[in-house]
Amino acid sequence: MKYCNIGEMNLSRIMVGCMRIGDKPLPQTESLIVEAVRAGVNAFDLADIYGGGDSEKVFGVAVKDLGLTREDYFVQTKCGIRRSDAGKWYDFSKEHILNSVDGSLQRLKMEYIDILLLHRPDTLMEGEEIAEAFARLKESGKVRAFGVSNFSAAQMRMLRSCGVKIAVDQMQFSLGHTALVDVGLNVNTGKDEATTRAGDALEYCREKGITLQAWSPLQWGWFEGVFVGDERFPALNEKLNTLAEKYDCTPAAIALAWILRHPAKMQAVTGTTSPERMQSLCKAADIDLTREEWYSLYLATGKTLP
Ligand SMILES: NC(=O)c1ccc[n+]([C@@H]2O[C@H](COP(=O)([O-])OP(=O)(O)OC[C@H]3O[C@@H](n4cnc5c(N)ncnc54)[C@H](OP(=O)(O)O)[C@@H]3O)[C@@H](O)[C@H]2O)c1
Numbered sequence: 341m342k343y344c345n346i347g348e349m350n351l352s353r354i355m356v357g358c359m360r361i362g363d364k365p366l367p368q369t370e371s372l373i374v375e376a377v378r379a380g381v382n383a384f385d386l387a388d389i390y391g392g393g394d395s396e397k398v399f400g401v402a403v404k405d406l407g408l409t410r411e412d413y414f415v416q417t418k419c420g421i422r423r424s425d426a427g428k429w430y431d432f433s434k435e436h437i438l439n440s441v442d443g444s445l446q447r448l449k450m451e452y453i454d455i456l457l458l459h460r461p462d463t464l465m466e467g468e469e470i471a472e473a474f475a476r477l478k479e480s481g482k483v484r485a486f487g488v489s490n491f492s493a494a495q496m497r498m499l500r501s502c503g504v505k506i507a508v509d510q511m512q513f514s515l516g517h518t519a520l521v522d523v524g525l526n527v528n529t530g531k532d533e534a535t536t537r538a539g540d541a542l543e544y545c546r547e548k549g550i551t552l553q554a555w556s557p558l559q560w561g562w563f564e565g566v567f568v569g570d571e572r573f574p575a576l577n578e579k580l581n582t583l584a585e586k587y588d589c590t591p592a593a594i595a596l597a598w599i600l601r602h603p604a605k606m607q608a609v610t611g612t613t614s615p616e617r618m619q620s621l622c623k624a625a626d627i628d629l630t631r632e633e634w635y636s637l638y639l640a641t642g643k644t645l646p
Contacts, residue, residue: 341380342625347485351383357609362391370402371615379622385609387418396447416455417444430462437473456483460490467502492539510553516560516567529646552606554599568592579640589623596624
């Protein structure tokens with residue numbers, strides 16, 4: 341396994357994403373965790389809204405059943421997305437952040453959360469209020485570190501100017517969604533990819549030592565499906581299959597290795613609920629793709645280089 345430091349915590353660079361465990365049988369989730377831990381994974385990604393709160397409940401029960409020592413694994417959860425009859429809205433108010441953490445701790449049946457992320461930018465956010473909420477959570481020992489998700493560089497810069505500490509930015513990134521790297525590869529060209537869809541987050545995080553986490557590492561588009569094995573991506577799958585043979589792993593593990601190879605030292609947040617797939621995906625941490633292989637996978641997505 342490969343690891344990275346977030347504050348004083350040493351987290352695995354493959355994380356188990358728990359968005360899809362809420363309605364899965366408990367023994368399946370327990371096996372998923374067992375396989376992940378066996379491969380060296382110690383970091384788990386949740387959110388208050390996953391499964392309407394059920395993902396946190398199931399995770400809390402599973403780690404207790406398995407007898408895992410709390411200090412041996414890291415729990416990350418998120419807050420800030422709300423729903424009501426009026427629809428969806430974002431809420432980074434101090435009151436909501438504090439309430440949301442209490443709700444997560446109750447569902448997890450835990451004393452503290454290791455990392456709390458603001459899930460998706462709230463345009464009504466007020467940095468000072470967030471800074472106050474984070475300070476209260478830190479002082480009370482309920483949360484050890486903080487971060488954001490789906491934030492641009494400008495948004496992180498704005499919050500940091502108000503005293504908000506940001507250790508993580510979790511962004512969609514995969515061979516099926518390459519916006520994080522597209523812009524840097526196409527600076528000052530007339531190509532669509534030169535548009536800063538990811539808001540310079542890659543460069544900003546590298547400069548400031550903020551850990552990037554890649555969510556949905558195997559999906560293309562907006563949860564359109566898994567690109568691995570999908571006949572709509574023949575060139576990409578041919579390349580994934582060739583490299584899988586070379587490195588003696590699955591094509592999905594190559595897709596993960598592509599993320600881990602980036603010098604930003606990102607974490608990849610996997611979403612499988614299958615213990616077998618989890619085990620095979622973890623092989624990605626043993627693979628170091630060459631530069632030529634990395635770029636050949638990028639080109640196989642249909643992207644071009646100037
Ligand atoms: N911050 C954000 O805004 C945000 C947004 C979305 C997700 N996330 C985080 O990212 C995590 C991962 O997202 P995701 O679930 O979309 O990620 P993913 O790993 O790209 O997709 C996992 C899904 O693909 C399926 N799958 C099909 N073939 C697979 C294969 N060969 N290997 C692995 N999985 C395969 C899995 O099914 P099986 O379960 O049957 O294997 C599962 O339904 C989430 O759990 C969540 O923690 C964060």
